[in-house]
Amino acid sequence: MAGGPSREYNNRLIRWVEYRLPIFSAVEATIGRDMPTPKNLNYWWSLGSVLFLALIIQIATGIFLAMHYVPNGAMAFDSVEQIMRNVNYGWLLRYVHSNSASLFFAAVYIHILRGMYYGSYKAPRELLWIIGVVILVLMMATAFMGYVLPWGQMSFWAATVITNLFSAIPWVGESLTTWLWGGFAVDSPTLQRFFSLHYLLPFVILGVSLMHVWALHVHGSSNPVGISARSKQDTIPYHPYYTSKYMSVIGIALIILAFLVFYEPNFLAHADQFKPADPLQTPPNIVPEWYFLPFYAILRSIPDKLGGVIMFGGSIAILFLVPWLDTSRVRSARFRPTYRYFFWIFVLNVILLGWVGAQPPEGAALVIGRLATAYYFAHFLIVLPFVGWFERPRPLPESISKPVLKSGTPAAEAAE
Amino acid sequence: MATTAPDTGEGGTRRDFIFVAATSAAAVGAGLAVWPFVNSMNPSKDVLAEATLEVDLSPIEEGQRITVLWRKKPVFVDHRAPDKIAEAQNTALSDLKDPQADADRVQRPEWLVMIGICTHLGCIPQGQRVGERLGDFGGWFCPCHGSHYDTSGRIRKGPAPTNLEVPPYSFVNDTTIQLG
Numbered sequence: 001m002a003g004g005p006s007r008e009y010n011n012r013l014i015r016w017v018e019y020r021l022p023i024f025s026a027v028e029a030t031i032g033r034d035m036p037t038p039k040n041l042n043y044w045w046s047l048g049s050v051l052f053l054a055l056i057i058q059i060a061t062g063i064f065l066a067m068h069y070v071p072n073g074a075m076a077f078d079s080v081e082q083i084m085r086n087v088n089y090g091w092l093l094r095y096v097h098s099n100s101a102s103l104f105f106a107a108v109y110i111h112i113l114r115g116m117y118y119g120s121y122k123a124p125r126e127l128l129w130i131i132g133v134v135i136l137v138l139m140m141a142t143a144f145m146g147y148v149l150p151w152g153q154m155s156f157w158a159a160t161v162i163t164n165l166f167s168a169i170p171w172v173g174e175s176l177t178t179w180l181w182g183g184f185a186v187d188s189p190t191l192q193r194f195f196s197l198h199y200l201l202p203f204v205i206l207g208v209s210l211m212h213v214w215a216l217h218v219h220g221s222s223n224p225v226g227i228s229a230r231s232k233q234d235t236i237p238y239h240p241y242y243t244s245k246y247m248s249v250i251g252i253a254l255i256i257l258a259f260l261v262f263y264e265p266n267f268l269a270h271a272d273q274f275k276p277a278d279p280l281q282t283p284p285n286i287v288p289e290w291y292f293l294p295f296y297a298i299l300r301s302i303p304d305k306l307g308g309v310i311m312f313g314g315s316i317a318i319l320f321l322v323p324w325l326d327t328s329r330v331r332s333a334r335f336r337p338t339y340r341y342f343f344w345i346f347v348l349n350v351i352l353l354g355w356v357g358a359q360p361p362e363g364a365a366l367v368i369g370r371l372a373t374a375y376y377f378a379h380f381l382i383v384l385p386f387v388g389w390f391e392r393p394r395p396l397p398e399s400i401s402k403p404v405l406k407s408g409t410p411a412a413e414a415a416e
Numbered sequence: 417m418a419t420t421a422p423d424t425g426e427g428g429t430r431r432d433f434i435f436v437a438a439t440s441a442a443a444v445g446a447g448l449a450v451w452p453f454v455n456s457m458n459p460s461k462d463v464l465a466e467a468t469l470e471v472d473l474s475p476i477e478e479g480q481r482i483t484v485l486w487r488k489k490p491v492f493v494d495h496r497a498p499d500k501i502a503e504a505q506n507t508a509l510s511d512l513k514d515p516q517a518d519a520d521r522v523q524r525p526e527w528l529v530m531i532g533i534c535t536h537l538g539c540i541p542q543g544q545r546v547g548e549r550l551g552d553f554g555g556w557f558c559p560c561h562g563s564h565y566d567t568s569g570r571i572r573k574g575p576a577p578t579n580l581e582v583p584p585y586s587f588v589n590d591t592t593i594q595l596g
Binding site: 157160161162163164165167168178179180181182183184185186187189193279280281282284285286300302303304305306308360361362366 | 533540
């Protein structure tokens, strides 16, 4: 957020404002239109723009949905049906809102896995990573509270199960859950405060995301080879090169979103969500939205209430420590022959946990869930530190442009 | 500034003291101001107004279980058959995760009254309706995370930490109880 004007503006109005409030240069210093960016960024680096798009879609559709929604236990379910049937384009706003939440999480998970594969969290980008994990936690809280608002059966029981996690805390658990509920069970007061917070948190996410981008632009993007840009030859301006690339990715993301919204709007929904909340009848198999399944599997695999809650929280909290758990000095898994395999095992293990999370907690699924939970933590606590010590990384290229420009004979020079 | 005490080098100056005192007062004030916000989220007076509920037991047949709603929580009333009572009474306390004798959980052995909320994460256990799973111990089974309760509502298997809670109640006469 630098101060003085860095460039001369042609537009007189912009010049007039800039002289009095240097907002244009401040924005440019943060968003970085001309920021030199490594020239070898692949498509895995484009999820950040999809995430910003998803956040804007969620805020925009959410503001208009809130104009019709009633956050009251007696009326919430009916008001959502009112949105679906009577409000002009209400169905579109709601289906975009619910499916875009899935897009949001799909993109954020790929974004996080990108960081894990290419070691994006390593010095000097530890704080950037930590801010990112904070955004993930905020997203999870927002998505959970949003899921409660339609006040269907899954809403009600998801709210019950998740708020009851806090009752596991010794001594204060009971009064803490009563405080969270505003009563002795999940009820209208709970719904109303969830609505208030669900409206607030996206703006908090927006603020923290700007911090994320700000921190990113201090040292710039990491890149697939994981060595820092050394010369001008290693970088290209962000605009128009990456803006155009990311626009194409945003186009693909919008096509996926449009397919879900217009053809399979309830593909990711649950049948029990079409029944109004009933405090006397728990659905036979409570499952969360797909993006929470791996964490839910971890919660259920521990046969102890407090233990399950600690592992559930720990499975996310451990991400904060990743920059220090990974002892390798080489960033990119491209040059880490051992870690590379462990990374993909980790990905498969998380998918397996997701499958377990959707199964009833008994029989083989329970056993698999326990093993997969153990491996999830072993990846962070054993694989990351020890592979870093024992692994012999492959030799790193001298510069970013070396591997890009084929075996040291720069193609650009050859062409000239 | 002539009245300011000279800095002795060891302790602080008067100005330091005023600074610390003012900051502390502001911090305490801010802390106190937070309380109304926090407390506004606690149950309101209408929620706290404890409702009592009378339940007529006379139409409940032996072996039948009914659910009533009290303070927005489901309460299980189980008219236990003699074999279920015997099963509950003959269980060794050493087999229990949350040891409690059946006699401590009932006022009259044939009537078991409990809050029907799983002590794990708050689901409603199955076993109240005909045909639902009773779990491995013939009592109740919570489908959410697989907790099994016995015929006295005690946790026997699964993640729940404690037995199903017994609410405060009293017998008004032989066929009526009052909850709360």
